[in-house]
Amino acid sequence: MLTGKAECVEATLGGAAFHSESLTIPAPSVMRLSRYVRVPYRHAVPMTRAGVLRRDGRRCAYCGKRADTIDHVIPRSRGGAHAWDNCVAACRTCNSRKADRLIEELGWALAVPPRAPDRAAGGILVLAVEPLPSWEPWLGERAA
Ligand SMILES: [Zn+2]
Numbered sequence: 001m002l003t004g005k006a007e008c009v010e011a012t013l014g015g016a017a018f019h020s021e022s023l024t025i026p027a028p029s030v031m032r033l034s035r036y037v038r039v040p041y042r043h044a045v046p047m048t049r050a051g052v053l054r055r056d057g058r059r060c061a062y063c064g065k066r067a068d069t070i071d072h073v074i075p076r077s078r079g080g081a082h083a084w085d086n087c088v089a090a091c092r093t094c095n096s097r098k099a100d101r102l103i104e105e106l107g108w109a110l111a112v113p114p115r116a117p118d119r120a121a122g123g124i125l126v127l128a129v130e131p132l133p134s135w136e137p138w139l140g141e142r143a144a
Contacts, residue, residue: 001025001028001031002023002025004034005033005034005035006028006031006032006033006034007031007032007034008025008026008028008030008031009028009030009031009032009138010028010029010030010134011026011027011028011029012026012027012028012029013029013134029132029134029135030134030135030138045084045116045117047082047083047084047087047116049069049070051084051117052070052084052087052088052089052114053067053068053070053089055084055089055114055117056088056089056114057089058089059089060089060090060091060094061073061088061089061090061110061111061112061114062088062090062091062094062098062103062108062110063091063093063094065091065093066091067089067090067091068091068092069089069090069091069092069095070087070088070089070090071087071088071089071090071094071095071098072086072087073086073087073088073103073110073114074086074102075099075100075101075102077100078100078102083116084114084115084116084117085113085114085115085116086114087114088110088114
């Protein structure tokens with residue numbers, strides 16, 4: 001920000017700032033780079049609970065209601081991996097109803113098979129951390 005390579009679009013709530021002897025700069029929550037910078041993505045996007053909820057648009061994969069938990073489609077107790085392609089957003093009701101059963105045993109189905117988020121959609125940036133509510137306008141639609 002000092003050299004014009006970036007500007008603050010939205011300051012951090014609460015007024016946090018960086019101070020020098022003669023200058024005060026608001027701590028940015030959202031910033032814009034003045035030119036495109038290629039991000040050296042890692043190969044695998046780390047899976048987080050927040051990331052799965054975001055990928056699935058906070059909708060329960062089983063009933064479509066608002067989801068607060070993640071569910072392992074193939075339960076971990078039955079060898080299911082703790083991975084993007086085995087985890088879906090789920091509401092508490094469906095999650096506890098499903099417990100450690102397979103969806104086939106319940107007669108349930110998944111509309112969309114879960115998969116790792118698209119890195120090109122900013123997956124690693126968006127999903128590696130818990131997004132702040134104030135970032136929502138900048139993150140666009142579901143990252144998957
Ligand atoms: Zn549900």
